[in-house]
Amino acid sequence: MSGWVWSEEAGEGARGARVLDRLLRLQEKYLPSAPYVALVQKEPETRDALLKWALEVCWEQGCVASVFPLAVSLLDRCLSTSTSLPVSPACLAAACILIASKLAGGRVVDPDALSAAAAASFLPGHLRDMESVVLATLRWDVAAVTPHDFLPHFLALLPDEGDGFLSAVRRLGDSLVALCVSDARLLGVPPAAVAAAALSSAWRALGGTDPIGSTLARLCGVEKAALQYCCELMEGVTAECLGIWEKQAWHPDGESPGDEVTDDRASTPTDLRQIRF
Structure with a gap:
């Protein structure tokens, strides 16, 4: 017999690498069409407003973090098949949330709650019909x-700086992904690049000392300069959101703009640490 000994850690690493490779190969299949991306980026207001409503609904219904990005993907892919909006865009968005909540494995969103969130602009029966259409x-x-699918696989390959640092990066990364999949400027960017940019931005915002840009760029298969560009877009999106929240004296985690941020890690020009959904 050879001296080869099975290592559980090595086996987990090999499985993780295979899953990541499969996700990278599949991601292009789920991107919206190029004409749709161009059309939305030319006039992003309708999509932005619709997805802002959808994100608020996901917050209010306590959806797990994977629901909103999946709902956005379903919505964009549906609209890619036709350049015209349905009679009730809110009903379409709600149907995508409903389907995503069923796939996520957590609590399924109540159709009545979705109808109520849209001020009864559609009925639960209409929602079931729209679900069938989607x-x-x-x-x-x-x-x-x-x-969202890439985050755990990327995090598993990053250095752990201790004291729950990777958990904090994951929570902030989830929040950044939610913000950025709903912004038209990042529409059409491969999911792996969005995930890598979210983790890179979260890492810097939380004071990570180990440079990870090259590692993440290699993992998601893009040039480091392209990843940096995604990070800059992402931080621009979050800066705008923070500005809106401060003007409205409202934060997703219930803090007021005057509350002190007690985390003593290094700050950034865009204080991404305030983004906690």
Whole structure:
């Protein structure tokens, strides 16, 4: 017999590498069409408003972090098949949230709650009909690859700086992904690049000392300069959101603008540490 000994850690690492490779190969399949991306980026207001409402609904309904990015993917792919909006865009967005919540494995969002969140602009029965339309349009291929899927695999390959640092990076990364999949400027960017940019931005915001840009760029298969560009776009999006929250005296975690941030890690020009959903 050879002296080869099975290592559980090595086995887990090999499985993780295979999963990551599969996600990277599949992600292009779930990108919206180029004409749709161009159209939305030319006039992003309708999509931005619709997804802002959808994100608020996901917050209010206590959805797990994977629901909103998947709902956005379903919405964009549906709209990619036609350049015209349905009679009730809110009903379409709600149907995508409903499907995503069923796939996420957590609590399924109540159709009545979705109808109420839209001020009864559609009825639960209409929502079930729209759900069927979405499933038919996408031919039941609804388990899309999103940025959220890449986060745990990237984090597993990053250095741990202790004191729950990676957990904090993951929480902030989830929040940044939620903000950025709803912004038209990042529409069409591969999910792996969005996830890598979210982790890179979160890492710097929380004071990470080990440079990870090259590692993340290699993992998601893009040039380091391209990843840096995604990070700059992402931090611009979050800066705008923070400005809006401060003007409205409202924060997702219930803090007022005057509350002190007690984390003594290094700050950044855009204080991403305030983003906690």
